[in-house]
Amino acid sequence: VTTRREDAILERVRSIPRGFVATYADLSPGAPRLAGRALAVTDQAVPWHRVVRSDGSVAKGRRQLRLLRAEGVPIRGDRVDLRLARYASPLAGEAGPRSGPGGDGIGVSAPPARALRPAR
DNA sequence: AACATGACCCCAT
DNA sequence: TATGGGGCCATGT
Numbered sequence: 001v002t003t004r005r006e007d008a009i010l011e012r013v014r015s016i017p018r019g020f021v022a023t024y025a026d027l028s029p030g031a032p033r034l035a036g037r038a039l040a041v042t043d044q045a046v047p048w049h050r051v052v053r054s055d056g057s058v059a060k061g062r063r064q065l066r067l068l069r070a071e072g073v074p075i076r077g078d079r080v081d082l083r084l085a086r087y088a089s090p091l092a093g094e095a096g097p098r099s100g101p102g103g104d105g106i107g108v109s110a111p112p113a114r115a116l117r118p119a120r
Numbered sequence: 121a122a123c124a125t126g127a128c129c130c131c132a133t
Numbered sequence: 134t135a136t137g138g139g140g141c142c143a144t145g146t
Contacts, residue, residue: 003143024128032128034142040127051127055134059127 006038016050020087023054056080
């Protein structure tokens with residue numbers, strides 16, 4: 001079961017381009033655990049493997065790393081090189097805990113689609 | 121209502 | 134780079 005906030009998070013997960021990643025905090029500033037829960041309980045088809053921790057480590061181990069490597073996401077050791085692979089999220093730069101009505105930045109519209117470096 | 125548990129994060133050692 | 138403490142939203146006892 002997902003709440004409205006979680007649904008919004010899932011939608012943003014879907015917006016992560018192939019070859020890039022986003023962190024839980026990018027998806028839900030101020031309540032990153034909520035992003036984790038959303039992915040854990042949803043039955044929707046989303047590219048969950050493109051979501052990583054803020055230090056580049058992953059929650060689902062080798063399985064996740066394999067999927068990421070398959071997309072060409074740069075990985076050093078056992079963690080993603082965020083400086084190259086991080087997708088410039090629409091919420092990037094927004095405030096942390098309680099950024100206005102809604103409690104988080106969810107509700108912001110379209111992504112910038114600004115190209116970072118192509119995943120090597 | 122208190123406490124515990126998560127695909128977590130930030131800050132200060 | 135690694136740990137510990139405090140904070141976060143939602144659920145389940």
